[in-house]
Amino acid sequence: MSEAAIQTYTRADEAFDCLQTAIVKGDLVPGEKIGEVELCSRFNLTRGPLREALGRLESRGLLVRRPHAGVKVVSVSAEELLELYRIRETMEGLAARQAAERMTDEEIVDLQATLDTHERMIEQAQGQAYYQAEGDYDFHHRIATGSRNTKLAQMLLGDLYYMVRMYRYRLSTSSGRPHMALGEHRRIAEAIAQRDGELAEFLMKRHINAARNNIETKIQNGSLTI
Amino acid sequence: MSEAAIQTYTRADEAFDCLQTAIVKGDLVPGEKIGEVELCSRFNLTRGPLREALGRLESRGLLVRRPHAGVKVVSVSAEELLELYRIRETMEGLAARQAAERMTDEEIVDLQATLDTHERMIEQAQGQAYYQAEGDYDFHHRIATGSRNTKLAQMLLGDLYYMVRMYRYRLSTSSGRPHMALGEHRRIAEAIAQRDGELAEFLMKRHINAARNNIETKIQNGSLTI
DNA sequence: AGACCGCGCATTGTCAACAATCTATATACT
């Protein structure tokens, strides 16, 4: 998905993408032990590039590897998932503040246009958590990039989002509050449009904290099992 | 260096550690293009494990890789280095807050004992920036671990610190304010000992911001060239 | 019957040869 920009696309990159999306989409279940040869036949690869991809994924925390014993998809506990949101809160708060200071006017227009699209999506696909989750991801993605903070964007897009999305796909956590989330997005975008970094940071932190609380209560209700 | 804990230590792990320390210590210069075969002979490895290690390092942002063209050590601009400190400010602030809430009493005692050691080091090794930098790293390391936030510690220890250390070794950035930094560390440790998370967060953010300002003025003076 | 030991098998880690791609040099053309 969207790898057009890359000129030469090596087998290892292919393996990396395949595995990453497989993990995020839940085709590879957390905790399950997976053999290398099985993965090779599954994705039509040889073990060389595969192992390189496994190394990358391990380094990103999506896999755990024990020498001579095999790899398995990382399984995140409920506490760890909530901790992830604590990290997001601070990091995306920073991203929002820097985005307010640095995004181009054009990017801001695009950002707000994206939200219009999301609104239509929510109305059309009532309850289709998939599109909601993707829309949410899109919004946060734009802000991370808009921060013009290379490493920050890299950490958010490369490390955190994949772990969060992994559970979002599985649990549709964002369902239940799509309209509310959209409203929060709107206000954040508005603050960015007014170049009010402080406000954007505040709103973003509150937004993510709300999402975190939503998950926490669901877990306590028992309606969410991890 | 300190690989006793691991039972089986694969060649790829070895390659990873060798390269990482080589990059951090400056044996591998940023921007310089390095061939795979050269690295192999340099560290007594074969290309298989080496490539796996290269993948991991690329994924962590210490290397950049262009398909069929080779790898080179990442070169961070002055702006990017300062941005790194912005990220540290928020993330380590969070770490300090959570550490204040979650560290064991024993860990806190150890933390303060560490600071005593640092004080002696600073007095003995006047101006030896190396030990100062390592002492500083040690302090921040303990707090990251003490946060009991797996992913947060992983991101700080695995991603950010290596990049910062890379430039610390080269530029001895922390020199000039060792005593001041120690005093700031002391106050942070004190806040943690009193279980005052809010204060610990505030002090940590100010501490890192001070370090950032120190670097910024040095860059503007021209006494620091990157 | 239960526990411990040893062996065989499967899986992972490593290696060296082969194929594909890029870079640089030299040559021809404008």
Place this chain on the structure above:
DNA sequence: AGTATATAGATTGTTGACAATGCGCGGTCT
């Protein structure tokens, strides 16, 4: 003379075979 192109060399990417390690099964001893 400067630019573009083609070719040669070197370097990276990939493959399949080989070696080393962990895991499970069966046997034996208490």
